[in-house]
Amino acid sequence: MAPGGDAIPESSGKLPSRPRIAAGLRLPGASAVRVRRWTATLREVANLEPQTRRFNNEELRKASLSLRFRAMSGEPLLKLMPEAFALVREAGRRALNMRHFDVQIVGGAALCDGCITEMQTGEGKTLTATLPLYLHSLANKGAHLATVNDYLAERDAQWMEPIYQLLGLTVGVVLTDSTPDQRRKAYGSDVTYGTAKEFGFDFLRDRLLLRAQGRMQSDFLGEGSSERWSSGGDEPVQRTMHFALVDEADSILIDEARTPLIIGSLGDESREMVIATFRWAAEQAERFEREEHYTLENETRKVELTGRGRSLVRALPREDIMRVVPLVDLYDYIERAIKVHGEFIRDRQYVVRDDEIVIVDEFTGRLAEGRKWRDGIHQAIEAKEKIEVSVPTGQAARITVQDLFQRYRHLAGMTGTASTSSPELAKIYKTPVVIVPTNRPPRRVRLPDRVFGTMEQKFEAIIEEIKQYHEQQRPVLIGTRSIDKSMILSKMLENSGIKHDVLNANQVEREAEIVAEAGKKGRVTVATNMAGRGTDVKLDQEVRDIGGMHVICTELHDAARIDRQLIGRCGRQGDPGSYRQYMSLDDDILRGGYGNRRAEQLAETGRARNGPFHRMATLVRRAQRRVERKHFRDRMMLLHHERERTKLQREIGQDTYLDTAE
Ligand SMILES: Nc1ncnc2c1ncn2[C@@H]1O[C@H](COP(=O)(O)OP(=O)(O)OP(=O)(O)O)[C@@H](O)[C@H]1O
Structure with a gap:
């Protein structure tokens, strides 16, 4: 499903005009000094473009190699940034027919500056990531991209690999079922894609191994040469923790942070x-x-x-x-x-x-x-x-995701939806959140919320809405909160004679196929929040002309961010599109937000009175904010306990990852 264009000839193509956004660029969250620095980078990258465009592929690779020599002989990475970005932009254009947009170059600069960038869904985070990953890989200490699941890790690595290859870099992927040898090879590559979870478990396993062999070295995770561990035998798999770029930063650095990674003894x-x-x-x-x-x-x-x-x-x-x-x-x-x-x-x-x-x-x-x-x-x-x-x-070793990423010398993150979590990110990781503008003005239309008394009434109304859009042949994507609800809705659609696809965790094999089709004329797709991140729904011109895709959210999730991810499947890259949020008075979120008694009262009202209850949307949304706050408090508690525990352990000379009696 990874989209990619035909490779274009080496030095073809008209040169684009000067950067459009360099003057008057607004980047909420960033200081004026930083914005000036990043826009200066953008200008330099643009100035280098004519020269880079003239390189043949071999010259491009050589230029990349020479940057690596300069980095390894001590030139600061940030100084090399414009040249590095110019090479990556050219490689993107040649290998994938994707020339990094100006906003992506600016986003890349912000990432190299240790920020978390908020880029709207569909703006191309996957491509933007190649910029900081390439720059940091020049130091020859590895550059890690941490995503939320194996699927995304593999997809992104395969999709972007041609760019790295053109620049003479190797790419590795660490997956849940990778063997130690495969892992060692992946970590030995210039750029490594994987999940935060696997990075954490490998860290723990290596540490246990080193302790068992009595060769725990204090600098093993810090500097160290990449050649230190030869392959074969019982050797650690990771090398250094130099740079981590966390994709979906708020999900990994905030939601996942609640789950410590534990290896059992x-x-x-x-x-x-x-x-x-x-x-x-x-x-x-x-x-x-x-x-x-x-x-x-x-x-x-x-x-x-x-x-x-x-x-x-x-x-x-x-x-x-x-x-x-x-x-x-x-x-x-x-x-x-x-x-x-x-x-x-x-x-x-x-x-x-x-x-x-x-x-x-x-x-x-x-x-x-x-x-x-x-x-x-x-x-x-x-x-x-x-x-x-x-x-x-019992536990042999444990680490929290927070600890893991704080160990990296350089940390940056990307997300579609961080601004609600930015105070938390700034507090825990000391990483400012910067909002990067969209490449083209967004054209996604929000339709008013609809609230019903019961789930049944809500689903019936949803079926009606699907029918309307279906008649116009606009593709419709319906997001549900769980597999069983996606099945109920699917049954109802079947009874109404509407042909549709179902995308949930039970159908992983057909995922790519279903997603590729979801934006086609007349398609109806029911999905769980699997159709969130990583689902790039492409539209053809015919669909754009009739208004693009329509997204229906059937229930609020525990985090508003998840709702926004689903909504982000439409209106991508300046495409037209629309969405609507449905709710009912027996939604799960009300129990989480107001407790059982109040939720039961509301459900009773919903059953007893004839709806609709559209005016109560604010009440339902407030429940979501309460749930979000509750989770926030839980995370802060966890952080506090972890800090206390590690402080105590350090005082008595224990290893905070391995000596973890609970
Ligand atoms: N510079 C570019 N030139 C051409 N196409 C691009 C460029 N950048 C991104 N795209 C296209 O935009 C689409 C979205 O990219 P991608 O999936 O990386 O977005 P995203 O920001 O990760 O979105 P989401 O958060 O929804 O997954 C892709 O189809 C990609 O091909």
Whole structure:
């Protein structure tokens, strides 16, 4: 699906005019000094263009090599930036028929300056990334691009590879199922694409290995030469942590930061007992009645057994092997099992695939391969689904995403939607957020919100709207919050005789095909938030002429950012397009924002009175802001605890990543 044009002959093409935006460029978030510096870079890049255009491919590669020599002999990277960018721009034009726009050059300069750039969806973050990655790779210490999932890592690397190749650079990708040798090779490349999670796990595994071999070296992650580790045998896979460019910075640096990466240690003797207890708790959970046996706190979703609940636990039959499990632990197991029973729903928060629980990432709608819930939740779900229980075996090493990226010498990030998170990003990572203007004026039209009493009424109204747009032959993309809801909507469309495609985590194989078709005339596509980042929907001229794609958001997500990502599938690169947000008074977000009681009252109102309730849109949106604030507080707590823990560990001389007894 990676788009790319036919390669164009080496020195063809008319030279474009001088940069249009150099004068009077507005970049909210950046200081005047910085803006002047970046626009100066843009001018220099433009001045170098005639000369670079005359290079044949071999000369282009040689010019790139000579920049590398200069960087390695100590010339500051920022000084080389204009020349480097001019080469990358020319390589982009030749290899992919994509010449970096002026705004992309400015964005690239901001990234080299350690900023997080907010670029509207569809403005070409993938191409912009090649600029700072190339510049930093010149130092020969590697340049990492961290994305949210394997799919994007692989797609972006393959898509951009021709540019790097033309400049004589090697590109590697680290994927979840890469072997250590493949990883070592990928990290040994000039530019490495991968997920934040894999970068973190490799860091931990290397560190454990080095400790086991008694050769922990303090500078192993700092400077060091790229040649230090030869391949083969038990050797670390990473080299240095020089530069990381974080794609979807707010998702990785903020949402993911809540999940520490943990490597478990082996050899727990009580495995059998623990497994038996998980199974036992899962079997018994249904006997427990809310209020009688346990209470459920609205805000924290914490389950707590009552006196009667605890007596019931004591009275339940137990296997022999569980004899030595202390009673307090049994209460915990049961509380967890009750929570899992009520709140973790198959095909919503997770799917069961090949006898494994795979989490459906609420933010990307994709399967989060290899990720696990903490605190025994994952195992409790495995027990509930009657599949093998992967016993938690204590921690051998852990790192949070925040720690990981703070270890890099240079850090930068890109996102489509950071401005709401910019205070947080500035506070934690000390990275200013800069808003980069769009290349062409956006033409996306927002239609007024619509609110209904119940999900059924809402879905019926949505079907009506789809019909209207479908009659005009405009492509329609409908985003849902979960796989099961995408299936309900699909069924309804089927009943109305509307042909459509469904894109959710169960259909990964056909993803590229479905996306490639989604912008075609008369297409209807139902998707989970998988159709967020990384889904580049192309329109042909015929569709542009009738108004472009229409996006329907069926429910608010926990973060407004996710809604904006879906909306960003239309109106890309100055295309026309429109979108509308639907809500109902029984939406999940209301429970998260106002608690169960209030949510139930609202749902009741929705059922009792005839809608619509369009005026209540503000109330629903307020719930979303409350959920966002709650998550923000949780993250700040996590950060605080992590800081306290590492401070204490340093004081007593421990390794903060490996000595992690919890
Ligand atoms: N300089 C350029 N010249 C030609 N086409 C470009 C250029 N930059 C970007 N594009 C096109 O714009 C589209 C969007 O690019 P890309 O997918 O990288 O956007 P994005 O910013 O990552 O969007 P999203 O956040 O929605 O994924 C692609 O089809 C790409 O080919």
